[in-house]
Amino acid sequence: MYTIGQVSEMFGLPVSTLRYYDKEGLFPSMRRQSGIRQFGEAEMEALRVIECLKASGLEIKEIKKFMAWCVEGPSTFAQRKALFETRKAAVEAEMRRLQKTLDMLKFKCWYYETAIRDGSEDRLKERIPDDLPAEIKKLYDNTHA
Amino acid sequence: MYTIGQVSEMFGLPVSTLRYYDKEGLFPSMRRQSGIRQFGEAEMEALRVIECLKASGLEIKEIKKFMAWCVEGPSTFAQRKALFETRKAAVEAEMRRLQKTLDMLKFKCWYYETAIRDGSEDRLKERIPDDLPAEIKKLYDNTHA
């Protein structure tokens, strides 16, 4: 069993954040010893899952639901699995979005490299330059479709 | 030249958002016709860049700086390029983070699939199961390091 301060250290999260999570119901089965929170293995695992679900873009409210399901037992396995499947799809979509963003950024990097070499944007502004490298053209097409 | 309503349609952004962007200085060279905003080609391009930089996680304040550089002319090419390089690195980092999240989510999907088949978590909770598939083991190792 750990105190809030120890857990704060271990996870690199401010104490205030851990208390906030608790207030929001993210540790539904946490024990108290005369008022003081006792973080057990269940809470540590909860925190690992919280980090994962947060990283996947899930809201605190939804994470709370998940934690409640964990307390409810095996009858909620299917819901829990569905949640992770949904998150998986969301993260995959986000990665595709980021890939397009990345292509655009790469294009812009090339653009300013070229502008610096030319000393002006004029040639670039007018039209796609004749000497646009094939790889850059691909980035351009991906993002300016 | 387009009105704010037309641009709203074209970009799928609420009129209120466009006005907010303007207030935040994201269209430093926008013209007005007796009070009414006139969106020209510069503003359309600004919006495309805004979408890209926002998608890369940049704050509005920073986007405003970039737009000011664009007005300043060729002397700021290097800063603009540096900004895009920094964003590129940030997005790449974010994608690596998401990849780890995704591995964790895949592991959790497998976990609950197995729990549903077993009808209980008991076997899973104890230890890494003997029959943990190699592919899943990799996901597990990636995320539980």
Next chain:
DNA sequence: GCTTGACCTGAAGTCAGGTTCAGGTGTTAT
């Protein structure tokens, strides 16, 4: 001439996810 609709403004409100604050308790070290 009056309503409708698209535009304008500044100020206030909203939401998530925390953080900070003021005041209180309980255990340990001097």
Next chain:
DNA sequence: ATAACACCTGAACCTGACTTCAGGTCAAGC
């Protein structure tokens, strides 16, 4: 016994990115 800590609480505050609101202008159609 008193100070120093780590813990506790509820309430207020903060930030970013918008949205909503109240009130006003102006051109076009009936």
